[in-house]
Amino acid sequence: MLLAISASVIVVLVLLWEVAWPVAAEKIACWRARRARIEVEGYDPGRERRAEQRARALLRSCVDEEEWAMYSDLGFIRVWGGLSEGPMEGHDGRGAAYAYLIYPHKPIVAFLPQTRRLLSEYCVTFPDETRPYGSARLPDSDDVLAKWMALTGDERRLIATANMHLPGRQVDPKQVKRDLWRLGQWEQARLRDRRHGADSVRSP
């Protein structure tokens, strides 16, 4: 009896081992890969952090106070569109107010503020092919500033240069809708704060 139970236990253990070992081996390999130090040539996190700090200071000195606060609080900047025919040629929306959301290192998203309908994504990059520090990628805030300057300075040229896609190709539409909702809340809060500030000044 004891022999039979022992044999059964051994068989069960062997079967479990056969089933569990490949999964366990994969998990261990993943864990080791996560822990492994990967040397990226030319990448210096300290330098990148300092570059981002300088880029933030430059961005702050260029954009409006409201836009800077928006970027600081929400992580993106809204820029109003200025083309009378709208951003998409031949699209039904002529004359309607539209705007863009500028995210760092993500496509620019065009939308209709009144309905919060997403119009399109504009994929654009500002690669520095000289790769002075091993990378062609600008710091996050520099990327936002480059988009802001190009969009407010020559919207038509930037839109013509960018690759246009339908919403949702790279930026999750749910995320954008959430961001638009957050933007609405943020603007209402600022308006309330301003009114509150004005009332405080008026009251003796």
Next chain:
Amino acid sequence: MKPGHGEVLIAEGDVDVPEEHDELVEEFRAQLDAGMWAAVPTAGSGGRRQGRMVSSFDDVPADADRVIFFPRAAGGR
């Protein structure tokens, strides 16, 4: 703007001083020849700030305190 560095001062000077003016023009051209775009942050109509793209040194507004160069835009994926 430079990857891995952020803002880099390329040149500075007073446009009313002829030597400095020439140096600024030379540096401006060198940057554009290197494929950079140039823009000046300005206060637009209604007081909102905006960028103004400039393609020659003469386009730079007289009251501009700086010109920002950044890599030319390219269509991304």
